Amino acid sequence: MNSIDVQELTKVYGTTRAVDRLTFGVRPGRVTGFLGPNGAGKSTTMRLVLGLDRPTSGSATVAGRRYADAEEPLRRVGALLDAHAAHGARTARDHLRVLAASNRISVRRVDRVLEESGLAAVAGRRVRTFSLGMRQRLGVAAALLGDPPVVMLDEPSNGLDPEGIIWIRELMTRLAREGRTVLVSSHLMNETATFADHLVVLGQGRLLADAPLREFLDARSRPRVRLRTTAPDRLRSALARSGFALEPGDGGRWTVDGAKAEAIGATAAREGIPILELSDEQPSLEQAYLDLTASEAPFASMSPTTRQEA
Ligand SMILES: Nc1ncnc2c1ncn2[C@@H]1O[C@H](COP(=O)(O)OP(=O)(O)OP(=O)(O)O)[C@@H](O)[C@H]1O
Numbered sequence: 001m002n003s004i005d006v007q008e009l010t011k012v013y014g015t016t017r018a019v020d021r022l023t024f025g026v027r028p029g030r031v032t033g034f035l036g037p038n039g040a041g042k043s044t045t046m047r048l049v050l051g052l053d054r055p056t057s058g059s060a061t062v063a064g065r066r067y068a069d070a071e072e073p074l075r076r077v078g079a080l081l082d083a084h085a086a087h088g089a090r091t092a093r094d095h096l097r098v099l100a101a102s103n104r105i106s107v108r109r110v111d112r113v114l115e116e117s118g119l120a121a122v123a124g125r126r127v128r129t130f131s132l133g134m135r136q137r138l139g140v141a142a143a144l145l146g147d148p149p150v151v152m153l154d155e156p157s158n159g160l161d162p163e164g165i166i167w168i169r170e171l172m173t174r175l176a177r178e179g180r181t182v183l184v185s186s187h188l189m190n191e192t193a194t195f196a197d198h199l200v201v202l203g204q205g206r207l208l209a210d211a212p213l214r215e216f217l218d219a220r221s222r223p224r225v226r227l228r229t230t231a232p233d234r235l236r237s238a239l240a241r242s243g244f245a246l247e248p249g250d251g252g253r254w255t256v257d258g259a260k261a262e263a264i265g266a267t268a269a270r271e272g273i274p275i276l277e278l279s280d281e282q283p284s285l286e287q288a289y290l291d292l293t294a295s296e297a298p299f300a301s302m303s304p305t306t307r308q309e310a
Helices: 042-049 092-102 107-116 132-144 162-177 189-193 213-220 232-241 261-271 285-294 297-306
Strands: 004-013 016-026 030-035 057-062 077-080 150-154 181-186 198-203 206-212 224-229 246-248 254-257 275-280
Touching (some): 016 057, 016 198, 016 206, 030 162, 042 057, 042 150, 042 181, 092 107, 092 132, 132 150, 132 162, 150 162, 198 213, 198 285, 206 285, 213 285, 232 246, 232 254, 232 261
Parallel strands (some): 030 181, 030 198, 077 150, 150 181
Antiparallel strands (some): 198 206, 224 254, 224 275
């Protein structure tokens, strides 16, 4: 199976334990979001998987083998680690042709990935004239060149405009649907929630969570209902009898903490109270993540950074 398997992986740089006895698996057919604040060890882990750095101890394998031992590695794992990796004096097409030649990949495939990444019209331009977003697209094109069963992308939405963000999200979903193994790192929680099926969460090089997105959210968020009504006083009294409190929310709405929409709807119907709008609040990955890391004292100070996300 084309899984990525990380076993007791440790990487020490001087006095920094960048990755600390990390064990997790990334399975095919789903997008795995690789989350953690800056410096948590995501890039180091990806570099270790790709054999670009040697582990201090432990192992990282792709389909049961060390990536460094692979012939024609682009056909096994496609990776975007650093958008500035391309040679600035080369055109985008030449950059991809050089990569293709070293992995016995056809020139036809170069044109295909240029199309797929939206770069066909600028393929003849030198890479140094590219914006960060265009470089990211070129990095993704290079990752897809070998039509690999395993794809690893480090912060792929970095520098992309809204159209680019939708493109990368759809691309990742499609790659997973095709049965590939997709690992995508990000420190943008709510963005990750739009495409990830599964999460691996790191903090200070250690594993904090390895769970399906839905499970991760449900385990860490308290249900909450948002509603609009023309009779808040009557509803407040009715809910109080069931032990719920009606609190003012934004935009003329009300919220009920710790409740599900069905329960509140049933109470309102029983009492004949008009309800104009009623929904369960969607738990936010950012909030669930902050709740998780808040219990890890060393990470509490990371909250303001992660809160910067729009
Ligand atoms: N080559 C290196 N030499 C020394 N320290 C390093 C090296 N590479 C990474 N580190 C340190 O290891 C830790 C983990 O860094 P890493 O880049 O893997 O984190 P990250 O989760 O990818 O962060 P970001 O979201 O900022 O990319 C950090 O403390 C970093 O300073």
